[in-house]
Structure formats: C-alpha cells, structure tokens
Amino acid sequence: MNRIFEKYISCKSCLKLFSILLFVLCTTVAFAQNEPRTILDFNKDWRFYLGDEAKAKIITFNDSDWRTLNLPHDWSIEGQFSKHHLSTTQEGALPTGIGWYRKAFTVSTSAKGKAVFIEFDGIYRNSEVWINGHSLGIRPYGYSSFRYELSTYLKFGREKNVLAVRVDNSAQPNSRWYTGSGIYRNVRLVTTSQIAVNQWGTFVTTPTVTSQKAVIALQTSIRKAVGRTSKGELPTIRLVSTILDAAGKEVATQTTQSVRLIDTLITVSQQVDVSNPILWSVEKPYLYKLVTRIYNQNRLEDRYETPLGIRSFKFDPATGFSLNGQPMKILGVCLHHDLGALGAAVNRRAMQRQLELLKAMGCNAIRTAHNPPAPEFLDLCDEMGFLVMDEAFDMWKKKKSKQDYGLTWDTWHKTDLEDMVRRDRNHPSIFIWSIGNEIREQFDSTGITIANELASIVKTLDTTRPVTSALTENIPDKNFIYRSGALDILGFNYKHEAYADFPKTFPNQVVLASETGSSLQTRGHYDMPSDSVRMWGKGGPTKFTDGNPDWTASAYDNEAAYWGSTHEQTWKVIKKLPHMAGLFIWTGFDYLGEPHPYPWPARSSYFGILDLAGFPKDVYYLYQSEWTNKPVLHIFPHWNWPKGKTVDVWAYYNQADEVELFLNDKSLGVQKKTGDELHVMWRVKYEPGTLKAVSRKNGREVLIRTMSTAGKPAKIQLIADRTALNADGKDLSFITVNVLDEQGNLIPDANHLITFSVNGGGTLVGVDNGYQASLESFKANYRKVYNGKCLAIIQTNEKAGRIRVKATSEGLQGAEIELVSQ
Ligand code: GAL
Numbered sequence: 149m150n151r152i153f154e155k156y157i158s159c160k161s162c163l164k165l166f167s168i169l170l171f172v173l174c175t176t177v178a179f180a181q182n183e184p185r186t187i188l189d190f191n192k193d194w195r196f197y198l199g200d201e202a203k204a205k206i207i208t209f210n211d212s213d214w215r216t217l218n219l220p221h222d223w224s225i226e227g228q229f230s231k232h233h234l235s236t237t238q239e240g241a242l243p244t245g246i247g248w249y250r251k252a253f254t255v256s257t258s259a260k261g262k263a264v265f266i267e268f269d270g271i272y273r274n275s276e277v278w279i280n281g282h283s284l285g286i287r288p289y290g291y292s293s294f295r296y297e298l299s300t301y302l303k304f305g306r307e308k309n310v311l312a313v314r315v316d317n318s319a320q321p322n323s324r325w326y327t328g329s330g331i332y333r334n335v336r337l338v339t340t341s342q343i344a345v346n347q348w349g350t351f352v353t354t355p356t357v358t359s360q361k362a363v364i365a366l367q368t369s370i371r372k373a374v375g376r377t378s379k380g381e382l383p384t385i386r387l388v389s390t391i392l393d394a395a396g397k398e399v400a401t402q403t404t405q406s407v408r409l410i411d412t413l414i415t416v417s418q419q420v421d422v423s424n425p426i427l428w429s430v431e432k433p434y435l436y437k438l439v440t441r442i443y444n445q446n447r448l449e450d451r452y453e454t455p456l457g458i459r460s461f462k463f464d465p466a467t468g469f470s471l472n473g474q475p476m477k478i479l480g481v482c483l484h485h486d487l488g489a490l491g492a493a494v495n496r497r498a499m500q501r502q503l504e505l506l507k508a509m510g511c512n513a514i515r516t517a518h519n520p521p522a523p524e525f526l527d528l529c530d531e532m533g534f535l536v537m538d539e540a541f542d543m544w545k546k547k548k549s550k551q552d553y554g555l556t557w558d559t560w561h562k563t564d565l566e567d568m569v570r571r572d573r574n575h576p577s578i579f580i581w582s583i584g585n586e587i588r589e590q591f592d593s594t595g596i597t598i599a600n601e602l603a604s605i606v607k608t609l610d611t612t613r614p615v616t617s618a619l620t621e622n623i624p625d626k627n628f629i630y631r632s633g634a635l636d637i638l639g640f641n642y643k644h645e646a647y648a649d650f651p652k653t654f655p656n657q658v659v660l661a662s663e664t665g666s667s668l669q670t671r672g673h674y675d676m677p678s679d680s681v682r683m684w685g686k687g688g689p690t691k692f693t694d695g696n697p698d699w700t701a702s703a704y705d706n707e708a709a710y711w712g713s714t715h716e717q718t719w720k721v722i723k724k725l726p727h728m729a730g731l732f733i734w735t736g737f738d739y740l741g742e743p744h745p746y747p748w749p750a751r752s753s754y755f756g757i758l759d760l761a762g763f764p765k766d767v768y769y770l771y772q773s774e775w776t777n778k779p780v781l782h783i784f785p786h787w788n789w790p791k792g793k794t795v796d797v798w799a800y801y802n803q804a805d806e807v808e809l810f811l812n813d814k815s816l817g818v819q820k821k822t823g824d825e826l827h828v829m830w831r832v833k834y835e836p837g838t839l840k841a842v843s844r845k846n847g848r849e850v851l852i853r854t855m856s857t858a859g860k861p862a863k864i865q866l867i868a869d870r871t872a873l874n875a876d877g878k879d880l881s882f883i884t885v886n887v888l889d890e891q892g893n894l895i896p897d898a899n900h901l902i903t904f905s906v907n908g909g910g911t912l913v914g915v916d917n918g919y920q921a922s923l924e925s926f927k928a929n930y931r932k933v934y935n936g937k938c939l940a941i942i943q944t945n946e947k948a949g950r951i952r953v954k955a956t957s958e959g960l961q962g963a964e965i966e967l968v969s970q
Contacts, residue, residue, distance in 0.1 A: 184442075184450045185344065188337040190266065191219040193251065196330075198223055200246045205278040205312045211250050218877070219335055222272075222328035223247055224317075225491025229923045231748040234318070238549075240326030240740040241751045247330055249313040257304040262339045263373055264302060265347075266311060267295040269333035269523055272492065274316040280309055288556040289564045290317075290327060291485075291519035293571050295338070295347055319551035324542065325484050326740030326752075328492025333522050343383060345440055345452040346371040346413060348570040352438055353612050357460040357472070362425040364391065364400070364456070366418040368440055372409040383409045386443040387416050391436050391456065393426070399436070427472045428457030428576045430512040433533035435576070455530055457576025463614060463637060463658040465651070468729040471535075477722075478535060478730020479775050480513030481506060481757065482663060484739040485521060488760045489914030489926040489941060491740070494522045497880040498941075501869065503532050505758060506736055509768055510775025515662065515732040518542035518585040518618075520568045529577035537616070537639075537662070537732065538572050539582035540565050544598050546588035562605060569609040578613065581606050582662070585618045586641060587629060595628030603634035618662035622646050624653060637729075642666070642711050644718040651727050661722060661731035666712030668701035668745070668754040671765045671918050672896060672935030674785040675702035678796035678829065684745040685710030692746050699743075699750045699921040703765050703784070704798060705827075709744055715757075715767050716826045719774065724824070733757065743920055750921045759918030761939040762882065766798070770826060773802040781807065781843045781851040786896035788857055789834040797830045797839065804843035804850040812837035858893035863961035864902065865892075866953065875909060875948040875969040883940045883965065885955055887933050894936045900957045903930045904940050909949030909969040914941040944969040 195214035203209050224235070227243035235244045255264070266277070266284075273290030276283060280303065284296035303309055317329040349369035356363040366389050376382055390401040400420040407416055426434040438454040461471045469478055487498040499522070506514075513535040516525070520538060529536050544561070547554030565583070572578055583602040589595035603615045614636030621627040622643050630638065638654055639662030640646070650659045668684070675682070675696070682688055682702070688710060689695060701707045705714045712718075712734070722728045738756030757771065758764050769782035781801045789795050799807050799819070809816040809830050819828035836857040843850040865886040873879040887898035906912045914926050917934035924931060931938045942953055948970040956962040 184341055184448050185452065186339045188339075190251070190335045190337040194219055194221075194331075195250045196221065196223070197248045198245065199248075200314075201248055204248045204250060205281055205283075205314070207280050207308070207310045209250070209310075209312075214250070219249075219331045220333050220493040220495070221249075221330045222332045222491035222493040224326070224329045225489070225493065226927055228925060229749070229751055234320035236321050237743055237748050237751050238325070238741055239321055239323050241748065242326070242740075244317040244320055244329050246318050247315045249315070249331055251311045252308050253311075254306060254308060255302050255304050259302075259339060260304055261342070262299070263342055263344065264298045265295045265338045265340075266298055267293070267336045267338055268331065269293045269335070269494070271313065271315055271331050271333070272317055272327050272329055273322070274319075276314045278312040288560055289553055292564045292567055293333075293520075293523065294567065321549040322551040322553070323741075324548060325742050326486050326492070328486065332492040333494045334524070341449045342373040343385060343409065343442060343444055344371055344450040345369070345442065350438065350440055350452065350454045350574065351610075352454055352456050352574050354458050354460065357425065357427065357458055359427075360424060362422045362458045364420045364422060364458070366402070366420065366438065367415055368418070369413060369415045370407070370409065370442060372412055372414075383444055385409060385449065387418070388441040388443065389418050389420065390439045390441070391420060391422055392439060393436055394434060422458065425458045428459040428530075429472055430476075430533040430535065433457065433531060433576075435530060454574050455527070455576070456574070457530060459576055461579055463729055465656050465658050465727060467726050469660075476512075478513045478660060478732075479511055479771075480515055480535070480537070480730060480732040481511055481736030482515045482517040482732045482734050483736050484517055485519070486740050488737070488740075488762065489916040489939070491926070494524065495878065495880060496524045496528070497878070499525050500528055500532075501762065501880075501882060502737060503528055503534060505762060505764070507532060507534075508776075509757070509764075509771045511736065511771070513537070513730065513732065514736070515539060515582070517663075517735070520572065523571065526572060526575045526577060530575050534577055535579045536575065536577045537580040537582050538568065538578050539585060539618075540568050540602075541584045541587075544584060544587050544589050545594070548588070561602070565602060565605050566609060569606055573610045580637060581610070581613055581615050582639065583615060583617050585663075586620050587617060590619060590621050590627050590629045593628055596632040599629045599632035599634040614658070616660075616662065622653065630654075639663075642713070644713050644721045647721050647725055647728055658729060659727060660729040661718070663734045664712070664718040664722070664731045665708070665715055665733045666755055667705060667708040667714050667767075669703045669705075669707065669756075669765045669767065670700040670754060670920060671703060671759045671763055672786070672937075673700040673703055675704070675706070676794070676796050678702075678704035678706050678798065680706065681714060682707045683710045684708070689745075695745060699746045701754045703767070704796065705767050705770065715770060719770075720824045720826065723774070737762065738918065738920065746921070749923055751923075752920045754920055760920070761916040761918040761937075763884070763918050763937055763939070766800075769800045773800045774826065779803045779843075779851055781841060781853050783809075783839065783841045783853050783855060786858075786894070787836070787839050787855045788896050791834060791836070793834045795832050795834045797832050798827050799829075799841055799843075800827050801843045801851075804845045807841055807843045810840040810842075811835065813840075856891070856893050858895045859889040859891065861887050861895045861898055861900065861960060862890040863888050864955045864957060864963040866955055866963045866965040868965055868967060871965070871967050873910075873944045873951075873967055873969040875944050875946055877944060877946040879944045879969070880913070881910075881942045881951075881967050883942060883953060885933060885938045885940060887936050887957075887960065896936050898933050898936045900960060901930055901932050902938060902955050902957045905929070905954045906942060906951060908951040909945045909947055910942045910951035910953075910967060911945065912940060913943040915939065942967065
C-alpha cells in the first residue's frame with residue numbers, strides 16, 4: 149500500500165529512490181490510479197526539536213540541525229529521572245516541556261482533486277498542527293484521535309510541503325500518572341476521492357444474534373466534497389456492503405442503488421443477515437469483516453473495511469454478565485497506557501505481549517484507565533478475545549491536578565467524547581462505555597447535569613452498550629452521579645465489604661467492581677510474617693518511613709493501600725456473589741508514576757500483578773489458579789535465607805485437593821485450602837537445600853515444583869520471548885536476563901550490572917528490571933538486574949538479517965542469543 153501511495157506522495161528521502169525504482173513505480177502508479185483510498189503510514193523521517201521555536205511552523209524554516217526520528221515518539225521516556233522535573237513522581241519524574249515535529253514531503257500532481265487527510269491517533273498534549281504555515285487546528289486532550297484535511301493547502305509536483313506540529317506538555321502537573329510527551333501514537337496520510345466513507349463513517353451492530361442467524365445493521369456515513377455534476381445534477385451513488393468471513397469468503401451482501409448525495413454528509417442504513425454465524429467470544433474471538441464500496445456510475449469511489457464480531461451480551465442485576473447467552477464473570481484488569489521502558493510510544497507488539505501475559509493468567513477483560521487507548525490496542529482485544537471497558541475521562545470540569553483537562557472541559561468534552569465513541573464503536577471487544585473515573589462531581593449536584601449530558605452524548609451515537617462511571621461514593625443519597633439516573637451500570641471502585649449488600653443498597657441495578665485491590669508488591673521481595681497485612685493509610689502506617697528503606701513492598705499478598713484490599717480479600721468476595729458482574733483489578737501491570745506509598749526515588753507504581761518489565765509477581769499465579777483450567781502449582785518465596793530464620797512458604801494451586809511440602813526430602817506436612825482460602829502456607833525453619841511441593845488429587849500426583857538454594861552467582865541466561873521477527877522496523881523481542889548459579893538456580897537477590905551489545909538487524913530500544921525505585925535510564929545499553937532479573941528489548945531494523953545480542957557482566961559468564969529478522 150505504501151508503495152502505491154508514492155504515486156501521490158513521495159517523502160523527500162524517497163525522491164532519490166523514485167528514479168532508481170522507476171520501473172517498479174510506473175507499474176505501481178498504473179495500479180494506484182484505480183485505488184480509491186490509500187492509507188500511508190506517515191511515521192517515518194520526522195524532524196524533532198525539544199524546546200519551543202515559534203518560526204518552525206513556517207515552510208522555509210531550516211530544520212536541518214534537528215534530530216531525525218520515526219514516530220510514534222515519546223520524548224519523556226528518553227530523559228533522566230529527576231525530582232527537579234516539573235512532572236512530579238506522580239507523573240513519573242521524567243522531563244516534559246514543549247517539542248516540535250516537522251515533516252517535508254512532495255505530492256504528485258495526480259493527487260490533485262483528491263481529498264488528503266493527516267490522521268493522528270494521539271498527541272500528548274495541547275497540539276497545534278500546521279501545513280505549509282496554515283494552522284489546521286489545536287487539540288488539547290492528549291488521548292483523542294483526530295484528522296485534518298490538507299487538500300486545499302497542498303502544493304503538487306516537485307514543490308515541498310511541510311507539516312509542523314507543536315506539542316505543549318509544559319503546564320504541570322496535568323495528570324495523576326505518567327503520560328509521555330509527543331506524537332506518541334501512529335500517524336497516517338489518507339487519500340480518498342471526493343465521495344468517500346466519512347472518518348469513522350461505518351457503524352455496524354448486531355441487533356439479533358442466534359446460532360441460526362445474525363441480523364447485521366449497517367449505517368454508512370458518506371462524505372461528498374463536490375457539488376453538482378457537470379450536468380447540474382446531484383451525484384448519485386450505489387452503496388455495496390459485503391460481509392466476508394475470516395477466510396475472506398463472502399457471506400452476505402447488500403446493495404443500495406441510487407443514493408442521491410443531497411448534503412455534504414448523508415447516512416445510509418442497510419441490513420444484512422448472516423446465517424449460522426460463528427460468534428465472537430473471549431475463548432474464540434472470530435472476526436468477520438465488512439467491506440463497504442461506493443460506486444458513482446461504474447467508478448469505484450471508495451473501498452473501506454470495518455472489522456466485525458458477531459456477539460450478544462446481557463447484564464442482569466441478579467445474575468451478572470452473560471456473553472452469547474453463557475453466564476460468565478468479567479475477570480478484568482485496569483491498564484494505563486504506558487509500555488514500561490518504551491514509555492507511551494505505541495508499539496503493537498509491546499501491547500500484544502501485555503495481552504498475551506494477561507490472557508495466560510485467565511484475564512478476559514480490560515478497563516482502559518482512564519482514557520481512550522490507541523486504536524491498535526482495541527484491534528488486539530478484538531483479535532485476542534478481551535472485553536473492553538472504554539473509558540473517556542479521569543476528571544470532568546472539576547480538576548484533579550492543577551493543569552489538567554478540567555481547564556478545557558467546557559470547550560472540548562463533547563468533541564472528545566463523541567470522537568471516542570465514533571472511533572471505537574465497531575470493536576466487538578468494547579462492551580461498556582465509561583464516562584469517567586472517580587469524578588469529583590459525584591459529590592455535588594453538578595454531577596446530575598453532567599452525567600446526563602455525557603450519557604446522552606454516548607447514546608446518540610450508540611445505544612447497544614451500557615454506560616457506566618467508576619464511582620467511589622456508595623451511599624446512594626450522597627452520590628449525585630448515581631442520582632442522575634444516567635448510568636446503566638454502577639461501577640464501584642474498592643469497598644469490597646459493601647458488595648454483598650448491593651442488591652439492597654441499589655435494588656435492580658447492575659453492579660460491577662470497576663476497580664479493586666490497589667495492593668502493593670515488589671517482585672521478589674518478601675516481608676514476614678506473611679499473614680500480617682500492612683494497610684497503608686488509615687489504621688496502618690501513614691509515613692513512608694514506616695516502610696522499607698529500599699522502597700520495596702512485600703510480594704506476599706500482604707500489603708495494600710487503605711482504600712483497597714489484598715488481592716485475596718476482594719476476589720474471595722466477588723467470586724461468591726453472582727450479582728457482581730465482575731471486577732477490574734488495579735492494575736494488570738505496574739505503570740510509571742503513582743509510586744504510592746513511597747516518595748522519590750520511587751517513581752513507578754506497585755499495584756501491578758506483573759512488574760513494569762512484565763515479569764509476573766507471585767500473585768499472578770493466584771489468578772491463574774483461579775481463572776484458568778491450566779493445572780497450577782506455584783510456591784514462593786525463594787530459598788536463600790539466613791540459617792534458622794522462620795520462613796513462610798506459600799503455595800497457589802488448583803486441580804488438586806492437597807499439597808505436600810518437603811525440605812531436603814523431609815515432609816513438612818500436607819496442606820489443603822479449606823473454606824474460601826486461596827492459598828496454603830507452611831511456617832518453616834530455614835535450612836539450605838531443596839524445597840519440593842507435590843500437589844495431589846485423590847492421592848494421585850498432579851504437579852511437582854522444586855526450588856533450591858542458589859549458590860554463588862556464576863552466569864547470565866538470556867531467554868527471548870520470540871526469536872523469529874519481522875524486519876519491519878517495529879517488531880520486538882523481549883529478552884529476559886537471569887543471573888544464575890552454576891546449577892542454573894536463579895540468584896534471588898542478584899543485582900549485577902549487565903551490559904548489552906546488539907549487532908546486525910536490530911537495535912536495543914529499552915532496558916528495565918521492574919524495580920520501582922531504579923533511577924537508571926530506560927534507554928541505556930546497561931541495566932542492573934533486580935532480584936535476579938532484568939529485561940532487554942530489541943527492535944528490528946527494516947533490513948532483514950540476523951541479530952546477535954550479547955550480555956556481559958563482571959565476574960559472570962556472559963551469554964549470547966541470536967534472533968532472526970526477515
Ligand atoms: C484509584 C484511582 C486510580 C489509582 C488508584 C490507586 O482511586 O481510580 O486511578 O489512583 O486509586 O490506588
């Protein structure tokens with residue numbers, strides 16, 4: 149597709165190629181003339197300047213000494229942590245400020261008469277975009293997707309066009325978590341003819357779904373940028389909508405003849421039936437595709453694709469949620485948008501890895517806390533089978549941080565909310581719209597008017613999904629958003645003690661736990677006794693000096709923020725209450741910012757089930773044992789302690805009725821979960837050696853796990869999540885680095901400095917170790933392991949080839965791994 153597009157647009161650097169590839173391009177050009185719509189990845193070769201430069205919008209501005217880079221780009225993640233940055237530790241303590249991006253390109257004369265748009269999936273924040281010196285618009289909200297039409301300002305032929313983008317993330321603080329800064333999501337250049345499907349112009353719903361038949365309702369919004377024909381007539385088009393199955397076979401089609409384009413925008417409704425539909429579900433996320441074609445006489449004016457999943461779902465106040473008629477619990481996590489060491493810069497593979505790890509844990513739903521995600525994230529959820537609560541805002545008019553979105557609320561909230569719903573409403577994964585998180589207007593009467601306004605904005609665009617808002621106030625009379633009556637579903641954050649009474653407190657209301665937990669853990673760190681719980685805040689420690697001097701939290705599930713609970717406390721309750729439709733745990737992964745309860749140098753959160761590098765904390769296996777059918781037996785902590793110390797050994801297990809623990813082949817007894825227990829524990833006097841756990845069902849062994857005392861650190865081990873990669877300049881391999889003893893046991897407290905070198909077709913783009921108070925740069929070519937582990941992220945170049953990754957450290961045997969990029 150990109151190559152085709154070079155007929156219309158050729159980037160400066162592509163010009164040289166143009167003459168070399170003349171033959172190839174000629175053939176492509178002929179083909180391109182019949183292409184009604186072209187979508188060009190417009191991420192490459194931008195110039196970037198960190199700082200303000202008023203003249204940079206002018207076309208003749210000389211940017212030759214600016215840095216050249218590819219988007220998506222987040223300049224904050226490239227910086228160093230400092231407590232002197234304007235962005236607080238709440239926001240990750242990385243630099244913010246103002247930045248400029250410029251891109252020069254030429255447009256072939258054959259694009260004259262076409263409609264050309266630049267599409268941004270998201271710029272954090274306060275962006276203004278210019279084409280050839282003309283301002284196209286501003287966009288304050290950093291999470292909205294938007295496009296501008298360039299057509300009338302473009303120059304054709306050899307003349308240069310320049311896009312300039314100013315990004316202003318200097319007003320701080322404007323968030324309660326790390327946001328990133330810059331054009332951190334994808335950019336495309338889209339060319340259509342003057343009669344085309346409008347932006348996000350299809351809307352597909354499935355009003356009737358049975359195993360015999362699905363009725364598919366289609367609405368297509370068609371944009372006409374031309375007036376009358378040469379004969380003075382209004383253009384008349386034919387709309388053909390075709391449903392293809394996953395193999396690309398046509399299963400239904402509907403043609404509407406003679407549509408007169410009386411206005412610049414008209415909407416055409418159609419309906420088709422699909423017989424014996426294969427339903428979309430979280431276990432089997434089957435996707436159809438809608439192909440929309442617009443013909444003017446016999447000329448194809450547009451061809452547009454929309455993914456389609458056929459499914460039905462229902463919420464019931466007494467029995468919770470069902471998908472395609474099957475009752476199920478929503479087993480969800482909340483996620484912020486950062487990708488650890490990659491920051492906010494969107495990368496499809498990095499998001500896919502996160503979702504793979506969550507899927508393997510049994511998670512089936514995501515809440516996009518607290519803003520619309522990147523569109524690719526939703527594509528992945530469609531493809532991988534996750535339900536999504538798509539959330540618009542963390543605040544309404546009443547601010548949470550001094551400089552946040554509340555300041556622009558009056559002017560922008562309608563546009564931002566409408567754009568979110570229009571952009572996202574075709575994703576089968578999305579099943580709830582959330583209009584806000586812990587909104588301050590809960591507590592005064594403005595909550596009534598605003599909630600009603602927002603719900604009606606959503607309903608105007610989509611009535612097929614319920615609207616919720618994540619609430620904290622669970623006394624009905626005191627909650628003005630609840631009293632507005634605008635919510636179809638009541639989402640409550642925390643308050644697990646109140647869940648059982650919800651049917652009485654909120655009769656006939658659908659209720660779910662929109663946020664739970666906020667338990668605190670550092671991977672591989674254990675505070676004992678494990679059965680005493682440290683609740684930070686009211687009733688527990690209030691000063692961070694009451695915590696650990698190395699800013700760690702305990703990875704036994706025994707530490708939490710006072711407004712939350714341990715993982716077990718909440719899951720135990722929800723599991724048993726059918727009226728609780730499900731939960732969204734705070735959070736799936738640690739994220740940058742909000743390092744509660746610690747101040748600087750802590751700079752990322754402790755709430756994740758997996759750490760910032762994506763390494764599971766022990767509690768991951770609690771959920772895996774409860775939420776999947778995989779046999780699980782997980783024992784922890786590690787087995788390196790001072791001799792004689794009393795150590796609590798925990799096991800999460802399933803598909804067994806007991807676990808027996810042995811130390812150096814001596815039985816320490818059999819334990820069984822009783823009542824609503826979710827783990828078993830042995831209190832053991834430590835001696836070095838080997839712990840062995842055996843789970844049994846009806847006396848037959850199910851699983852065996854062993855763990856031995858590690859000796860001296862001896863060697864580095866590298867494990868790549870994928871060794872065969874795409875040479876597309878985007879694909880990633882996530883390489884786990886372990887420090888082991890001679891026998892291959894992980895050294896549980898190793899903190900060696902590892903240095904990386906990468907040769908061949910790839911680049912090191914990020915390093916991390918998941919430690920919340922590490923101040924090392926994510927972009928360095930070295931990293932200390934933390935509790936035995938660190939991570940290196942390798943990105944392919946566009947040139948195929950082998951990639952050799954080498955890791956060395958003083959006093960350890962180094963390691964090498966080979967990746968193949970093609
Ligand atoms: C919630 C809030 C989240 C996060 C969390 C930390 O109250 O909705 O955004 O701040 O607390 O525990």
